[in-house]
Amino acid sequence: MIRINEHYTKLKASYLFSDIAKRVSAFQEAHPEKDVIKLGIGDVTRALPTACVEAFHKAVDDMATEAGFHGYGPEQGYAFLRDAIAENDFKSRGADISPDEIFVSDGAKCDTGNIQEIFSGDATIAIPDPVYPVYLDTNVMAGRTGANNDGRYEGVVYLDCREENGFIPALPEKPVDLIYLCFPNNPTGTTITKEQLKAWVDYAKENRAIILYDAAYEAFVTDESLPRSIYEVEGAKEVAIEFRSFSKTAGFTGTRCAFTVVPKELKAWDADGNAHSVHALWNRRHCTKFNGVSYPVQKAAAAVYSEEGKAQVKGLVDYYLNNAAIIRKEMAALGYELVGGDNSPYIWINGKCDSWEFFDLLLTKAGVVCTPGAGFGSCGNGFIRISAFNSLENVEKAMARIREALN
Amino acid sequence: MIRINEHYTKLKASYLFSDIAKRVSAFQEAHPEKDVIKLGIGDVTRALPTACVEAFHKAVDDMATEAGFHGYGPEQGYAFLRDAIAENDFKSRGADISPDEIFVSDGAKCDTGNIQEIFSGDATIAIPDPVYPVYLDTNVMAGRTGANNDGRYEGVVYLDCREENGFIPALPEKPVDLIYLCFPNNPTGTTITKEQLKAWVDYAKENRAIILYDAAYEAFVTDESLPRSIYEVEGAKEVAIEFRSFSKTAGFTGTRCAFTVVPKELKAWDADGNAHSVHALWNRRHCTKFNGVSYPVQKAAAAVYSEEGKAQVKGLVDYYLNNAAIIRKEMAALGYELVGGDNSPYIWINGKCDSWEFFDLLLTKAGVVCTPGAGFGSCGNGFIRISAFNSLENVEKAMARIREALN
Numbered sequence: 138m139i140r141i142n143e144h145y146t147k148l149k150a151s152y153l154f155s156d157i158a159k160r161v162s163a164f165q166e167a168h169p170e171k172d173v174i175k176l177g178i179g180d181v182t183r184a185l186p187t188a189c190v191e192a193f194h195k196a197v198d199d200m201a202t203e204a205g206f207h208g209y210g211p212e213q214g215y216a217f218l219r220d221a222i223a224e225n226d227f228k229s230r231g232a233d234i235s236p237d238e239i240f241v242s243d244g245a246k247c248d249t250g251n252i253q254e255i256f257s258g259d260a261t262i263a264i265p266d267p268v269y270p271v272y273l274d275t276n277v278m279a280g281r282t283g284a285n286n287d288g289r290y291e292g293v294v295y296l297d298c299r300e301e302n303g304f305i306p307a308l309p310e311k312p313v314d315l316i317y318l319c320f321p322n323n324p325t326g327t328t329i330t331k332e333q334l335k336a337w338v339d340y341a342k343e344n345r346a347i348i349l350y351d352a353a354y355e356a357f358v359t360d361e362s363l364p365r366s367i368y369e370v371e372g373a374k375e376v377a378i379e380f381r382s383f384s385k386t387a388g389f390t391g392t393r394c395a396f397t398v399v400p401k402e403l404k405a406w407d408a409d410g411n412a413h414s415v416h417a418l419w420n421r422r423h424c425t426k427f428n429g430v431s432y433p434v435q436k437a438a439a440a441v442y443s444e445e446g447k448a449q450v451k452g453l454v455d456y457y458l459n460n461a462a463i464i465r466k467e468m469a470a471l472g473y474e475l476v477g478g479d480n481s482p483y484i485w486i487n488g489k490c491d492s493w494e495f496f497d498l499l500l501t502k503a504g505v506v507c508t509p510g511a512g513f514g515s516c517g518n519g520f521i522r523i524s525a526f527n528s529l530e531n532v533e534k535a536m537a538r539i540r541e542a543l544n
Numbered sequence: 545m546i547r548i549n550e551h552y553t554k555l556k557a558s559y560l561f562s563d564i565a566k567r568v569s570a571f572q573e574a575h576p577e578k579d580v581i582k583l584g585i586g587d588v589t590r591a592l593p594t595a596c597v598e599a600f601h602k603a604v605d606d607m608a609t610e611a612g613f614h615g616y617g618p619e620q621g622y623a624f625l626r627d628a629i630a631e632n633d634f635k636s637r638g639a640d641i642s643p644d645e646i647f648v649s650d651g652a653k654c655d656t657g658n659i660q661e662i663f664s665g666d667a668t669i670a671i672p673d674p675v676y677p678v679y680l681d682t683n684v685m686a687g688r689t690g691a692n693n694d695g696r697y698e699g700v701v702y703l704d705c706r707e708e709n710g711f712i713p714a715l716p717e718k719p720v721d722l723i724y725l726c727f728p729n730n731p732t733g734t735t736i737t738k739e740q741l742k743a744w745v746d747y748a749k750e751n752r753a754i755i756l757y758d759a760a761y762e763a764f765v766t767d768e769s770l771p772r773s774i775y776e777v778e779g780a781k782e783v784a785i786e787f788r789s790f791s792k793t794a795g796f797t798g799t800r801c802a803f804t805v806v807p808k809e810l811k812a813w814d815a816d817g818n819a820h821s822v823h824a825l826w827n828r829r830h831c832t833k834f835n836g837v838s839y840p841v842q843k844a845a846a847a848v849y850s851e852e853g854k855a856q857v858k859g860l861v862d863y864y865l866n867n868a869a870i871i872r873k874e875m876a877a878l879g880y881e882l883v884g885g886d887n888s889p890y891i892w893i894n895g896k897c898d899s900w901e902f903f904d905l906l907l908t909k910a911g912v913v914c915t916p917g918a919g920f921g922s923c924g925n926g927f928i929r930i931s932a933f934n935s936l937e938n939v940e941k942a943m944a945r946i947r948e949a950l951n
Contacts, residue, residue, distance in 0.1 A: 141822075187608070203591050427654055
């Protein structure tokens with residue numbers, strides 16, 4: 138008799154976005170005359186950069202001829218893209234990452250979800266709270282947690298991110314094996330300094346732990362003193378895997394391209410104490426369960442690194458950062474404490490009440506949709522996340538309505 | 545201390561294609577004047593159908609404007625594609641599959657590799673020999689097997705496919721939980737009748753097992769009496785998951801689009817004997833670890849179902865089937881026993897000697913690359929696979945050379 142993976146039954150159903158959708162549609166039915174502005178989900182809205190569109194078309198034309206046709210490509214991605222990534226995203230910033238340490242994929246969600254497979258089933262994981270739910274759910278599915286009690290899974294070391302610690306978690310008090318970190322952070326929008334990150338790298342070295350570093354929002358870092366890659370921190374290549382994406386950088390949420398860096402120095406151990414190459418393990422996983430990213434999509438992604446592409450991506454990021462600055466300014470003027478939005482597209486606001494109460498207030502009084510912080514973990518209660526991913530016009534309109542409603 | 549997933553250390557390194565590449569490049573270095581014709585790997589060579597190219601371009605243009613831009617889409621795929629699949633691939637053939645039972649993905653390799661995650665870690669798996677290595681390797685990684693002894697993993701129920709049984713395996717003698725089947729078969733090119741498949745469906749029902757049915761090559765079935773989907777067999781919706789791909793059908797190996805059908809009737813059980821919906825489990829896995837296929841790629845795939853697309857895909861399939869017929873005829877004329885190639889792009893040839901010996905013979909005497917059957921499992925020894933995926937001109941040249949070398 139075929140049995141299910143019973144770890145799935147431990148998963149707390151994530152009603153966050155469906156709950157939001159239900160409340161929004163109920164409001165819209167009751168008030169069909171009001172147009173609702175959505176600053177909830179972290180999805181981009183602006184067109185693909187022209188350089189990417191042109192490269193995309195050209196690659197589709199390649200596929201239309203026998204001479205230019207591309208069948209199966211290398212599972213790890215084409216050299217034209219891996220070389221451009223290594224040069225522009227790492228070497229130019231002093232991080233010595235080589236092209237064969239880069240694995241191109243169709244999404245950071247897949248990679249951050251799949252990476253745990255190559256590690257022991259009884260590894261102790263440390264996960265921030267609030268957090269992007271994929272890190273946690275994929276470990277629940279793999280059986281690394283116990284049951285969910287009052288919103289927290291047994292066996293997980295939660296890293297609390299609160300106003301008291303500036304939303305940068307303290308080092309764990311007990312040894313952990315896998316540490317998920319994300320900066321600029323989703324959902325709080327906070328950033329980490331090199332010194333703060335160095336403490337985590339040192340901790341990982343001392344405890345022979347591995348840091349899974351999600352840098353999907355690095356393009357929004359404008360403060361040059363802040364690291365955009367964990368590999369800007371000395372010693373990180375021995376202890377960290379980094380996840381990147383073209384989704385938020387170049388508007389690829391619907392086009393799908395990302396990559397993961399696994400340095401060759403990185404080691405994990407077997408029960409007998411023998412060291413194994415994590416790069417070799419991930420390469421085996423990647424080649425066995427993945428067949429590479431669409432050739433035209435990789436060509437479109439590579440155009441991000443052309444001169445035109447770089448300028449256009451900067452334009453996109455600046456546009457959203459300008460939205461974020463407006464949201465920051467308006468919410469601060471209304472007296473709310475907040476973080477994020479300066480080096481991040483997300484603003485994390487202390488609503489001084491239940492997250493859902495504040496969500497309902499913004500929806501019903503201002504017709505603006507945000508995301509209740511409680512949906513990201515228990516430390517998120519009392520907060521809301523506002524996303525800068527929308528048009529300037531809509532952001533200005535939303536802020537004017539909120540000002541009027543809350544003043 | 546972070547430990548590895550030690551099941552990975554059980555994996556027998558797959559040297560098949562790298563061994564082939566080494567032997568080919570050694571031969572080419574020694575004989576730089578000879579051009580080698582590759583009929584080894586199962587990768588298509590002809591351009592994308594015009595209908596797909598046009599739809600692809602149009603969708604890229606959508607992404608270039610704010611009004612037409614698509615961000616995150618539904619993880620399961622857009623309705624325009626799922627509706628077309630349900631109608632054309634299933635309903636039109638009498639198989640009652642609804643669009644919401646279809647999960648669009650970026651490859652059948654990913655799906656056939658990932659599907660085992662939703663089932664119990666101690667499920668007994670039945671796997672054909674010879675076989676596409678992904679089914680086996682992903683179960684080894686997940687810990688469902690013991691060590692590899694003499695080329696076979698402990699704990700796996702191997703389904704021998706030999707000349708004696710027409711390469712259609714007998715039902716297992718002991719109960720199994722998950723059964724991998726692939727028709728038209730890779731690597732043997734054999735097909736299965738509805739009656740033969742019905743025996744497997746009945747077995748699965750009786751034993752509460754699930755059949756994982758890989759139909760990636762169904763487009764090559766020209767014999768109208770043969771099933772193209774397992775759901776053409778009565779009762780299959782209660783016991784089978786089917787994997788499909790646009791790779792071999794429409795030349796999408798480098799464009800990446802596939803889909804998996806999980807019927808809502810399909811059940812698996814927990815330890816207490818409660819039935820669970822496999823559709824719900826897969827949906828949870830799919831939404832947690834995957835972010836949907838690129839919008840322009842889905843548009844290109846949907847064009848396969850337009851009138852022009854259907855005609856062009858038929859043209860592609862017929863072209864490769866004509867190659868296959870030539871290979872069959874020539875190898876049969878040389879006195880070799882073979883199967884496949886009539887409803888499949890693969891021809892499975894009994895070389896009457898060691899697989900690698902025959903491989904070397906074809907390479908050195910004829911300058912033709914095939915795949916040694918032993919690379920697909922121990923029952924493959926003595927056989928080679930020749931693939932019809934190349935130009936007619938190359939296939940004719942390769943066959944002329946083989947005729948001359950072996951006559």
